[in-house]
Amino acid sequence: MEKLFKKLQPHSGKILAVIVITFFSYLGYNLYHAPVSGFEEKFVYLLKEYGYIILFAWGMLEGEAGLVMAGLLSHTGDMNLYLAIFIAGLGGFAGDQVYFYIGRFNKSHVHKKFKGQRRKFAFAHLLLKKYGWPIIFIQRYMYGMRTIIPISIGLTRYSAKMFAFINLISAWCWAAITIVPVWYFGEEILVVLEWAKEHWYLAIPIAAIFGGSIIYMFNKATKKVERKVVNEN
16 A cells, blocks of 8 residues: 555546546536435435445545435435445545545655644644543544544555554544434435425524634634643643
């Protein structure tokens, strides 16, 4: 794995761009040619037909919205619950592995690209030094640090094999913690979504307030941990 990344490193940006463009072009083509009418019906068809592919890509981006959709599709029987967790976890694992190897084999680019994020990188190094491997396990729940921590660990001499093992277990736990509750309470969530569809003028501000509150709480908790770790060091 490491030898492969070393060979591909000089062309990593171009390769990633080609993969992303190809993937979204593929989805766009199938969305346009979906054998149903209406954008909403086409989107639902796309999720049912290519759900696992989309879920893997969404998992790489560590987007909980994709996992919520997987939970709902598992509830309706359009996805297998265990397979959805497995694939979403693999996506999350693959995404963090990419970030890790960016830090491991492209240090000069990282220092240049993330010049304005030095404080976060310093914080990530302090977290790894103070807490060790558990920080790899919980970094997915730290707002604003999801990308920084895997890259910063890659910059150190931390074992690539150990990171991969912990990262894989963490990714599957993250997928299960998100998907299973949505699957279990799927009927209630579908009722709420139907209400939101009919009363969008009320649902939009409520969703904005709710989502903003969650982001604020996670951001506040992360900053609190940062102050504590910095003061102790």
